[in-house]
Amino acid sequence: MRVNQRFPKFSEALRLWLKIGCIGFGGPSGQIGILHAEVVETRKWISDQEFVRALQFCMSLPGPEAQQLATYLGWRLHGIRGGIAAGVLFVLPAALLLWILSLLYVVGQNVPLLHAFFEGLKPAVVAIVASALWRIGARTVTTPMLGAVALLAFFLFAFHASYPAVVIGFGLFGFFFLGKDQEHQVHMTQQQDWLASIRVALLLLALWAIPTLALFLWLGSKALPVKIGLFFGKVALFSFGGAYAALSYVSLHSATDWGWVTSSQMMDGLGLAETTPGPLLITLQFVAFLASYNHPGILSPLLAATLGSLTGLWSLFLPSFLWIFTLAPHMEYLSSQPRMNGALTAIGAVVTAVIAYLALWFAENLFFPQGLRLGSLVDIAWRPLILAMISFALLVSRRIGMVPLILLAGGLGVILKVVV
Numbered sequence: 115m116r117v118n119q120r121f122p123k124f125s126e127a128l129r130l131w132l133k134i135g136c137i138g139f140g141g142p143s144g145q146i147g148i149l150h151a152e153v154v155e156t157r158k159w160i161s162d163q164e165f166v167r168a169l170q171f172c173m174s175l176p177g178p179e180a181q182q183l184a185t186y187l188g189w190r191l192h193g194i195r196g197g198i199a200a201g202v203l204f205v206l207p208a209a210l211l212l213w214i215l216s217l218l219y220v221v222g223q224n225v226p227l228l229h230a231f232f233e234g235l236k237p238a239v240v241a242i243v244a245s246a247l248w249r250i251g252a253r254t255v256t257t258p259m260l261g262a263v264a265l266l267a268f269f270l271f272a273f274h275a276s277y278p279a280v281v282i283g284f285g286l287f288g289f290f291f292l293g294k295d296q297e298h299q300v301h302m303t304q305q306q307d308w309l310a311s312i313r314v315a316l317l318l319l320a321l322w323a324i325p326t327l328a329l330f331l332w333l334g335s336k337a338l339p340v341k342i343g344l345f346f347g348k349v350a351l352f353s354f355g356g357a358y359a360a361l362s363y364v365s366l367h368s369a370t371d372w373g374w375v376t377s378s379q380m381m382d383g384l385g386l387a388e389t390t391p392g393p394l395l396i397t398l399q400f401v402a403f404l405a406s407y408n409h410p411g412i413l414s415p416l417l418a419a420t421l422g423s424l425t426g427l428w429s430l431f432l433p434s435f436l437w438i439f440t441l442a443p444h445m446e447y448l449s450s451q452p453r454m455n456g457a458l459t460a461i462g463a464v465v466t467a468v469i470a471y472l473a474l475w476f477a478e479n480l481f482f483p484q485g486l487r488l489g490s491l492v493d494i495a496w497r498p499l500i501l502a503m504i505s506f507a508l509l510v511s512r513r514i515g516m517v518p519l520i521l522l523a524g525g526l527g528v529i530l531k532v533v534v
Contacts, residue, residue, distance in 0.1 A: 122159055124192050124199075130157075131188060131203040138180070138204065138391040139517055142356060145180035145204075145393075153187055160187060171445045174458050176353045177434045178393035181205060185438045194439060201435055208392025209399060209427055215386050216403040216419070227528050234527015235385040236378070236480055237498045238519050241505035242388065243473045246358050248510060250469060254462035259292070263460055267467035277363045278352045281464055288460025293453035311440040318436040322347065325428050329421065338374075338409045339421040342402045346429035349398070354458075357394035359465045360430075362472035364398060374405035377479035388520050395430060402426030477502075501526075 122130075130152060138145040146169065154165050168190075172182040181204045188200025222228040255261050263284055270280050326343030333340060345367070353360035361384065368374040375383070383400035390396065406422025407415045441448060448454060480502070484493040505523065508514045514522075 122157065122191065124196065127159075127188065127191055127196060128199055128203075131184065131200045132207075134184065135203040135205070135207045136391055138208075139515075141388075141394055141516060142178070142180045146183060149180070149183060149187065159191060164190075167445065168442075171442070171448075172438075175434075175437045175441070177350060177356075177431075177437065178395045179356055181393045181395075181431065182434045182438055185434055186442055189438055189442060197435065197438055201431070201438075205392050205396065205427070205431055208387075208390040208396045209423075211390045212386060212396055212399050213403065213420070213423055215390070216400050216423070217416070219382065219386070219400075220404065220407050220415075220419075227531060230527045230531035231524040232382045232385065232527070234530065235520050235524040236381045237501035238505045238523035239381040239385050239388075240473070240476045240480055240498075240502045241509055242384070242516060242519075243358065243469065243476055244502075244506050245509040247466065247469045247473050250358070251466045254459075254466050260459065260463040263287070263463040264467045264470075267464045268470055271362075271366065271468055271471045274366070277366060277468065278348065281352050281354060281461055284460045284464050285457040289453045289457040291456070292459050293451075293456025307443055311443060315436055315440040318432065318439065322429070322432045322436070325425055329425060333411065333413075337411050338406045339402075339418065339425045342406065342422050343425040343429045346398065346402070346426045347433075350430050350433040353395070354461045354465055356465075357397065358469045358472065360395055361397060362468040364401060365472055365475060368401060368405065374409075375401055377476060379404060381476060381480070385520050385524070388516050396427075398430060399423050399426055 134145075134148055134152060138148055150162075150165060153159050154162050160168075165187075168186045169179070169183055172179040172186060175182055181201060184204040185197045185201035189197030192199075251264075255264050267280055267284060271277070326340060326347070329337060329340045329343065335341075345364075349360050349363055353363065361380070365377075365380055380401070383397045383404070384394075386400055387394055387397035402422040402425070403419045407419035410418035413421070481495050481499050482493060483495055501523065505519055508519065509516070
């Protein structure tokens with residue numbers, strides 16, 4: 115094995131991170147597969163065993179696991195500058211593309227064929243969320259106790275319980291009651307490493323606060339970009355389970371409580387995000403763009419939307435760097451703690467519950483446009499329901515990928531608009 119295969123030049127790694135940021139379609143599974151193929155199999159920069167350990171570690175953190183894995187790989191190869199390069203380039207192409215798509219969306223809202231395209235993709239979006247629920251639930255709800263946790267959490271969300279409170283509550287339950295004792299644990303031997311990690315964390319927290327604080331001093335506390343920065347920061351801290359959990363949390367508030375976006379617009383944003391590379395959490399950039407565009411305050415709509423997008427992206431993704439740069443050096447120690455594993459197991463069941471809530475909320479708004487009530491079957495929208503069922507079957511059987519499904523569903527909506 116040649117040395118330069120194990121220790122690439124920074125410029126060589128930089129080109130690879132940009133390539134992955136541009137071709138990273140297929141959601142977290144596809145992106146993780148690309149990272150493994152490029153970094154482990156083709157270039158042999160990282161061993162397969164370390165890649166698997168890093169993936170397991172990133173999946174236990176809040177935030178997008180694929181982007182965090184890319185950040186870890188960059189950090190492992192070239193330190194903090196490598197982690198920054200890998201993490202930023204993983205998101206940047208998708209962010210630029212989604213900003214353009216978001217602008218086209220608000221400009222073309224009254225174009226009939228464009229409207230038909232988005233109406234056509236909504237059943238596919240419901241199917242995508244339902245398939246994610248199917249896939250994640252099979253991995254997280256593995257015992258009757260975890261099933262009870264998921265069911266109770268779902269009812270709490272149905273009665274508008276606080277998402278952070280539910281996550282923390284069940285996390286504590288798992289910490290004390292689901293963590294299994296182990297005879298041998300990895301002990302902390304280098305306390306100074308933790309002190310260094312704390313210093314890095316404090317620095318990143320200060321950087322995290324700067325944009326929102328600057329907008330607060332400029333625009334005031336009621337400006338939507340300021341509210342987005344604060345709210346998305348909370349989302350980043352509690353988004354265990356990846357993008358669908360974060361989308362569910364945002365839906366609980368931004369759509370139902372605050373009126374930032376409608377359920378229909380949330381589905382449009384998810385559909386647009388599925389057609390871009392990068393993490394699916396980028397959907398929330400669309401939410402920030404649209405909400406700020408519709409409520410610009412003293413700014414022009416486009417400037418408010420751009421500021422909202424940038425603030426949302428900063429608040430959502432900077433914590434990924436915080437987790438990696440502060441916790442990755444202690445990955446082995448943290449992974450060995452049974453009580454921590456118990457807490458994460460319980461939180462996994464809560465994630466399943468919140469995704470189920472999102473799936474039912476989307477389904478109710480799409481299939482029962484007059485509202486869900488006694489005798490609603492008379493008013494059910496049968497065409498979207500049938501299309502969603504077909505889309506779900508195709509996804510679960512893996513006969514079609516998400517991006518082709520989105521394009522096919524949107525195209526079918528246009529055809530139905532022209533023909534019917």
